[in-house]
Amino acid sequence: MNPKDLFLLSFEALVDRKVRTLLTILMVVLGSSLVVVLNGLSAGQSAFLEKQLNTLAANVLFVGSGQRSLSSFATSTSNSITINDVIVQKLRSLPNVSDVIPEYTGSVQMNSEGNTQRASITAIDPSKLPVELPNLEYVDGSTVSPGDRSAALVGDTIVNPPGADSAFVVLGQTIKATATYTDAGKQVTVVKNFVVTGILKPSGNTGIDRSIIVNLDAGNQLLHKQNRYDQVIIAATTPEDVDTVQQEITGMFGKTLGATTPKAIMAVRQQAASGNAAFILMVGIIALVVGAVGIVTTLYNSVTERIREIGTMKAIGAQNITILALFLVEASLIGVIGASLGTVIGIGGGYIMSIATTTTPTGGGPPIHIPPIFVPMDLIKVWLLSLTLSVLAGMYPAWKASKLSPMVALRRE
Incomplete structure (x- = not known):
């Protein structure tokens, strides 16, 4: 057939x-x-x-107080030390370290011409942001003023809230940030005004895109951190030195400091x-x-x-x-x-x-x-x-x- x-x-x-x-x-x-x-x-x-x-630098480490868990990037405080300027200087003294960038983090209520939204705040030397995000870009007209306590950079998600018909803030606008903290059992409210000097383009880093960025002095005052840093970003000399630096941090501080890398998280x-x-x-x-x-x-x-x-x-x-x-x-x-x-x-x-x-x-x-x-x-x-x-x-x-x-x-x- x-x-x-x-x-x-x-x-x-x-x-x-x-x-x-x-x-x-x-x-x-x-x-x-x-x-x-x-x-x-x-x-x-x-x-x-x-x-x-690929949006993150390959040569950076994120160091926080206590042992870090890669599954949730959480920090355990059961065995930790306070990160202050002394710790930062010790970290800077390590070989194969090109830069150490301390930062404060917190949450604030943002008010812009009667509109409000909850936002993350990152206090850092603004000129050092490219160390963490090499591909970071700003909208036209933005300026970075590391020494200006009243200057703020605003992430794209804060500027353009999902579902909103108009921008939350524009360049040159004054915004009011309200933070609260507890002191001696009492709740204290701190209010500070900032001028939007820069707006970040979408970076792919959701933490930065949902944040306002101010300098360290302004963040310390607003968040009442008393020079106790929440995190330190360490830039190794080359990406090949990251593992070596991580081992050196463990050798010097044991489990009191936890270090991890974007590569490890991913x-x-x-x-x-x-x-x-x-x-x-x-x-x-x-x-x-x-x-x-x-x-x-x-x-x-x-x-x-x-x-x-x-x-x-x-x-x-x-x-x-x-x-x-x-x-x-x-x-x-x-x-x-x-x-x-x-x-x-x-x-x-x-x-x-x-x-x-x-x-x-x-x-x-x-x-x-x-x-x-x-x-x-x-x-x-x-x-x-x-x-x-x-x-x-x-x-x-x-x-x-x-x-x-x-x-x-x-x-x-």
């Missing part, structure tokens, strides 16, 4: 049992599309994390994301296997229903290999159709899921949208996997059909 006739007979057999065929194809479609979606979202997430890492997040993606991908493969079981059921039932037809074909000269090929072609058709539809639906589903899972960061900020990335080679691999499983699923029913005796088959009612 020539290939064309073999194909036509297989196709007609599937059409004759259209409901069962469609349900079987649907199982293959679900499995393959699920794998395509997960591959695309996983690749997109990896690219997003890589982009986030590595942990990437590892967690990869683990989740691998687990979910296994679910997709299981769905493909379920689809293969459906093919086995469909073709096995087809063999049972077509025993007399198979017997007739053998009686007029059809060879075992022809019957075997007939059922394998049916399985292949199911696989090709299911894998092709699954690939297309999976790509569309990936974009839909990406839009549906767009989130707004806690505390405000622009929505985080991670578009899927579909690698052609990955799509081909999924398509071939779906087809291969379909063909393998059809092997037993095809073998069963090819071994039927024509005499026994023709006697079957």
